[in-house]
Amino acid sequence: MGYAAARGGLDAVVAAEDLVRRGRTVGDSAWLGTDQLVDRLRLAVDRVMGEAGLWCPELAAAALRQAEGDPIEAAHLLRSYRATLPRFAYTEPTDTDRGVVLRRIVPAYRNPPGPQLLGRTTDYTGRLLDLTSEHDARTEAEKLAALAWETAGLDDATGDVMGDETDPEIGHDDGHDDGSVRRPRRLLEVLRDADLVVDRRRTDDPEPVDITRVPARPPAPRSARLAVMARAETGALVNLWYRNILGPDGYLHEITLGDVRHARLPVTIAHPITGGSVTIGHVRVTEVEAIEDLDGIDEDRTKFDVGYGLCLGHNERKAIAMANLDIACHRDAGASQLEQSILLTTDGLDAAGFLEHLKLPHYVTFRSMVERKEAVRAAAATSVRDAAPIDHLVGLVPVDPVEGDCA
């Protein structure tokens, strides 16, 4: 059987796409607005932004809706859109100490500088499916909304909202609050004060790798690894962490988390007319310090070392895995394939794209494989037919080599 070029399927593709579009837009339920997704499914929207490496909640929500809730597909849509846009600028280097916390816990230390602030979380709540009826849930939501409205009205009446004649200080980088309580000192600093942590601070300030312009390949600078992990697929990072929690000594290393933060960071660029710093907006990030108990033969066992995780949006699982892999990769120092795995296998688009291409027609390659199988069978049948029958054991023993050949 030979190969035959073929075309077709366009009408089927269009009809299939139409099924998706109609299912998404014409269903029996009310229209799903992107504002609803941003407000009520923020973790999904945040995950899409983080894995796309692109901050824009409205577009991420639109992508999530278009992808029927598939976060990897939504991240793909965002990355494709991003590829059509020009880059205007790099921000000024934003010190992550400038983040204004929305949540901050320190699992390693009960009384860190600043608060243990749980923020918006269900970490400490039993995982029980809420089976409240839709009617009761809606009634409750309406009551809460009315209460919030009344409270706002009360504030208005007391002049707390917009009626205050006092203009607050304009913070250039404040994320809407300049109180130090919302920018607490890190546990890392406490450990440094106590000389308990290896000091890896650099003074040479190397230019960071831009992985959107230059593919990161091992061995890569740490800036490339951090950037790759920041936009990696969450499940891939968690899985890679889970496979690599063995330390260099082969024993299980369970690190301790220092600061775990969900914070708002300023986006600050140089004003094109004055050259001064101007904050044009804010992004929310998740930030994690992973404290490693050094116990390797060539390590300073009197100290700890720290890994760092930071990603767009609220995604603690991802930031924790990233911080763990950062310190694991540092300790590994190229001894294993960990860095290669981080750089080359954690991108959701890379992995899912390669996987999903398997769904495309492989008619020609598979036909070729079938023909090879048939050829092997034919060759085997020929060799069996032509082979002389062996009817005694000696015939199966290979002939000894001539001894002189071994000299």
Place this chain on the structure above:
Amino acid sequence: MTDRAVLTTEDRAELLAAADPSAVIDLAEACLAVHGAPIVVQAPEVGLVMLQVREPVCEERFHLGEVVVTRAEVVLAGARGWAMRPGTDRTATLGAAVCDAVASAGAELSPDVIELCLATNRSRSVAAADEWRELLATEVHFEELD
């Protein structure tokens, strides 16, 4: 307290970037009614800003990801006005550039632009205070056990 006189160009750009889009557009329309059509130096354009951060462990820089922004630049009332806002709202960004030019020129309606900026700042402060009030309820207070 912020003195109106010390509202710098950068402060103004920051607050016009954060201001309510419909308020910006309404004020920009009023500015155009008074000062006429602007020279559009840079038509509103959607693009990216790469967010560069400095992490605390090695104090190294790395690229966290990109932010979608829209920028525009105009000349109006003899002054340049520039704006960059997060997101893809071209009309509001062009409006912000118009307002910036009017304020920069100190022209008619300049006080309205300043007032919009200050109102935005007050609104942000109120929102921050509300947010903090809610968050404070989630602060953990440990009790020492004997």
